[in-house]
Amino acid sequence: GQQVMQIPQYQHVQEGEDFTTYCNSSTTLSNIQWYKQRPGGHPVFLIQLVKSGEVKKQKRLTFQFGEAKKNSSLHITATQTTDVGTYFCAGGYNNNDMRFGAGTRLTVKP
Amino acid sequence: DAGVIQSPRHEVTEMGQEVTLRCKPISGHNSLFWYRQTMMRGLELLIYFNNNVPIDDSGMPEDRFSAKMPNASFSTLKIQPSEPRDSAVYFCASTWTGAGETQYFGPGTRLLVL
Numbered sequence: 001g002q003q004v005m006q007i008p009q010y011q012h013v014q015e016g017e018d019f020t021t022y023c024n025s026s027t028t029l030s031n032i033q034w035y036k037q038r039p040g041g042h043p044v045f046l047i048q049l050v051k052s053g054e055v056k057k058q059k060r061l062t063f064q065f066g067e068a069k070k071n072s073s074l075h076i077t078a079t080q081t082t083d084v085g086t087y088f089c090a091g092g093y094n095n096n097d098m099r100f101g102a103g104t105r106l107t108v109k110p
Numbered sequence: 111d112a113g114v115i116q117s118p119r120h121e122v123t124e125m126g127q128e129v130t131l132r133c134k135p136i137s138g139h140n141s142l143f144w145y146r147q148t149m150m151r152g153l154e155l156l157i158y159f160n161n162n163v164p165i166d167d168s169g170m171p172e173d174r175f176s177a178k179m180p181n182a183s184f185s186t187l188k189i190q191p192s193e194p195r196d197s198a199v200y201f202c203a204s205t206w207t208g209a210g211e212t213q214y215f216g217p218g219t220r221l222l223v224l
Contacts, residue, residue: 033212042201042215043153088153090213097166098213102152 002027004091006101014109019076021104023089031092032065032072037103038085079108112136114216116202122222128190131219134183135204143213144177144187145201153201159185192223 035043049065203213
């Protein structure tokens, strides 16, 4: 069935270090979305990627969609304490289904 | 726009009691989703509605869970009888068009079943 795997489950970094989380789908995606959930909060939409090989940037965040539209990554450059939270990818499929990854919980040590 | 509204924000109940969670989606959205989030299982899709019709309820854990959407502006998730393992944060999210679109989450209901 359609599922999205996300790794790592946890990542602890020193402030200023980079961070990357990866998502992989068993089948081709129509799009992929990324969400951020702050501790105690709710998931908030960050961005959507649709095109094969697409790369989008939001300040220190870089989002990539693989050429085969089966994988994606979120990279944060020079993490800050405000980046703390859980980052989820959500893969959209052609049958209008969407599946969330398990999330990567990021902690940042000042 | 007020965003997705959920009530109550916190609920503490005893095992065996009925629990009803409520959600008001963003006006104009025609799809509504119920999720459950726990440390062990992460974010799980329970059920989603499109134009008030349940489309996929394969994530509903068992018969103790039921969801309704009587109109475009209101949905309920009911647990009867509740059990301690139902303790979790329950999120409602809404969007337009369908499941592949950006989802707007409510603040969640934190449920604790003693």
